[in-house]
Each structure stands twice: as C-alpha cells, then as structure tokens.
Amino acid sequence: MPRLRFMLILLALVITLLPVYWMVNTSLKTQVEVFTSPPTLWPENPTLRNYTGLFTHRHLGKYLLNSIVIAGSAALLSLAIGSLAAYALARFGKDLGQQRLNFWVLAPRMIPPVALVVPLFLILQKIGLINKQLGLILVYTAFNLPFVAWMMRSFFQEIPVDLEEAAMVDGASRLRSFRDIVLPLVSPGMAATAIFSLIITYNEFFFALILTSTPAAATLPVGTAALIGKTQTLYGEMAAAGVVAAVPLVIFALLVQRHLVRGLTMGAVK
C-alpha cells in the first residue's frame, strides 16, 4: 500500500512537471534541434539566442515593463483603497447589515467578464484611455477591489478588538491605534494580498487583449499571444517567451503558499 501510494504521487509529479520542463527544454534548443525526430530530452547545444532575440526585436522588454507597471500599480492602489473597506467590514460589519454587504462584495465575481468588456471598451475609447497603461490600471484596480476587501477583512478579523480598545482607553485616537497597533500586525496579510493581486493581474489576458494592442501599453500575455501568430514555427522563441512570462509568477506563488487557499477561495476556506 505505501508503495502504491508512492508510485501514484510520483506519477502525478511527472504529469505535472513534464510539460513545464518541455517548454524550458525547447526554449534552450537551436531551431534545427527543435525539429529533430525523435525529440531530444535535453538541449544538446544549449543556447540563449531565443531569449536574446525576444528582447532585441520582439519588444518583450517593453511588454514586461508594461506588465510590471500595470500589475504593480493596480495591486498597490487596490490594496490602499480596499484595506480601508476591509477594516470597516471587519470592525463594523454587524452594524451595516452583513448579509447585504457580503452580496455586494461577492456579486461582481459572478458576472462573466465578457458582459463587462464591450461597455468598458466603448467607455475607455470615449475618454481616450484605450491602449493606455492608465486605462488598464483603473480596470484592474476595480476588479481587484472585492477580492482585496474580502481577503483583508479576514486578516483584520484575526486581530483581537481588545488590543485596539486597550490603546484607545489609554488615550490613543482610532487613527493612531490603527497605525501603531493594527497595521504592523496585519502587514504580513497585506503582503500576501498584494502578491495575490499581482498574480491575478499579471496573468490576466482577456481584458488586456481587448483594451490594449501595441507595445505602448500591451502586457506580457498579450505580447506573448501576438508572438504566436508572428513567429509561426519559431517554437524556441515561443517557448522562451513562455518561460519569461511564467518565472516571476511561480516565485511569487511559492512566497504566498501559506495563504494560497484563503486567497483562492476569497477567505471561504482557510
């Protein structure tokens, strides 16, 4: 029985990791080696040419920069705005009618993205924010907010109210007790929430595809998808672009592993 269990886990690991390995493997091969049959299990003449080519004539650096600026700004903005709401939900939720608020925070998650994208396209076009970093930052901030508010609420709830009340009895204002007592305690949760927002927006493709188009504002997923059409059979470059897009995220996700379940279920499962 333990042996069977070991074999099954090993099988799951192989199925999970082999496709990822294959992308890395392909990205390091020369164009000739990519087409050899049977395929080589590791690059015989490893080369970085696929990677350098992407940055020199496929604008990958610009796409990467756009992704970092847009995902980063949206994460910070939504964290700042959403944490305020989260604090109110955690501390005064009962006074405000909890059930109704839950609905309003979670309902946007149920709307199919495609029902929002047509009007957002028309609105952004009207105010001149199509294919602009700012346009996508605003859209992503709004989409992050329910998630940030919900997740931060669960972190705020874990901090005993007594701590704050004790500080306020000692004469501290609510603002001061928030800043000096609550904020330091909740900062690991804030970091995890911010990284989650980053992961979601950095990977987002659908809205980015429709609201941005050129290297001026397009993000990495859009740039990568466009590359597929342009490179045709340059599988090495395609694979390299995939690796560049995937690596930062895998690192980020491993950093927030402990909070992953809470983040994925918006606090429904801890």
Add this chain to the structure above:
Amino acid sequence: MRTKCLAWTLIAPTALFVLAMTVLPLGYSLVTSFEEFRLGRPPVFTGLQNFHKLLQDTNFHSSLVTTLIFSVVATGVEFVLGLALALLLKEEFPFHGVIRSSLIIPMVIAPVVVGIIWRLLYNADVGLFSFVMQALTGESVSVLSSTVLALPALILVDIWEWTPFMFLILLAGIQSLPQEPFEAARVDGASSWNVFVHLTLPMLRPVILVAVLIRALDAFTVFDQVFVLTQGGPGTATEVATLMIYKTAFRFSQFGYGAAMAVALGVLVACFSTAVTRAFRGSV
C-alpha cells in the same frame, strides 16, 4: 452613529470604484443588448430583436453546448482527481512541502503560457505528445486540427491546469476536519471506504461546494487557452461562448448583438450557480 459614518466613509471609495467599473458597464451592456449597434454608426433601439435572433442562432446554441460539455467534464474530472490527490497527500511524509509546491505550479502559470506549453506538446511536427501518440498508434495525428479530438484536447489542458486548484482546496478542507469522529469510527472498526463515504464526504460538503462552484464559474467563461490553442476551430468545434461573443463584438463589430449574447450568458451562469448552491444545501 459616528462609527456608522466612519464605516461608510471607509467603504465609499471601494464602492464607487466597483460601481463605476462593474455595475455601470453591466447596465450599459443591458441597454446595448436592446440596440442595433455597429462600429461607426449611432446605436438604434430595436427592442427585443437581438434576443429574438439569439433564440434562432444555431451557432450560439452550439457554442453554449460546447461550453457546457467543456465545463462539466473538466470540473468533474478535476474534482475526482483533486480529491484523490488530496487523500494521497493528506498525511505528512518526506518532502511533503516540496511535492505540494511542485503540484500547484500549473495553476499559477498564466493561462496564455499554459496555451504555449500545450501547443508545443500537441504540435504535429515537434510535439512530444504527438510523438508518443505516433509511437503508440503508428499514425501521425494533429490533435488540434481534428474536429473530434480538439475539444477533448482542450479539456485535457484545463484538467492539467486546474486539478491543482481542487487538490489544494480539498486538502485544506480535509486537514481542517475535526479528528474525533474519525477516531470514533476507527474504534468501531469501520472500513476506510465507509469512513470516506459516511464521514469525509459529508463533512467536506461546504468546501466541495466552494471549490466546484468557483471552478465551474471560471470554466463557463473560459477564453485564454482556447484563443491561444485553437481560436475556436477547426470550424466551430471548440468555439466556446466567450470566444464567440468576442468574435461577434470585436471582429464583426456587432456590439449590440454581442452584448445580448453576453447578457444571456450572464443569466445562464447566475441560474446555474443558484441551482448548484440550492442542490448542495437541499441534500444535506
């Protein structure tokens, strides 16, 4: 009264942002769905005409069926595999942390990149998957250009990407179950199958509901991997609803009709999630 005032002040910025970016556009979509609205021409109110057309549009119906097959099969298989993995990995053993981290890699990679990974595997000239298939069957198959195999191939990609999600959430659920009932069952000499069916599954019900609902909702609106791998083809074999709406609105510039389809999809999704939630509650 003062705290209430403070609370609303703190919530207001979030509420305004969400209103402006989701409720307002949703309203706009509703209005547009009653209009004949093509790019470069002013919209004209046409009442229920778009919805009337929708009812007779066999392409839209078949895209809904494709989406339904995709979602149900993918979510179902992911649930079974995820539960099996969670049961396999629920006890501590050597390299537990490393194995768990490795298993969740597919779901943190961008869906577009997942598309690239499987393009490389499925490719008829250079793909590992095709090479193995050819070695086994002796035939060269281009999986993504076959009307029969393309949809199962996309479902397989979804299963690879999202089984880790089911696994992770179900594992967390299993590990947070109280231990006493399980100890009592062991004392009574219950078989492990009986423990699983009569204890683990019923106690896990709320977690299962959350995991299945989140996954099914996302599967209903799948777009990225389909866009990268098949663009809906060959023919319309893999044209899921979101992709069809995208094409209608942004390739053929029929904003009004696209909005009507999007509204219809939204209503179906809402009905579905209500039904699933009710079914789960009702059978407790």
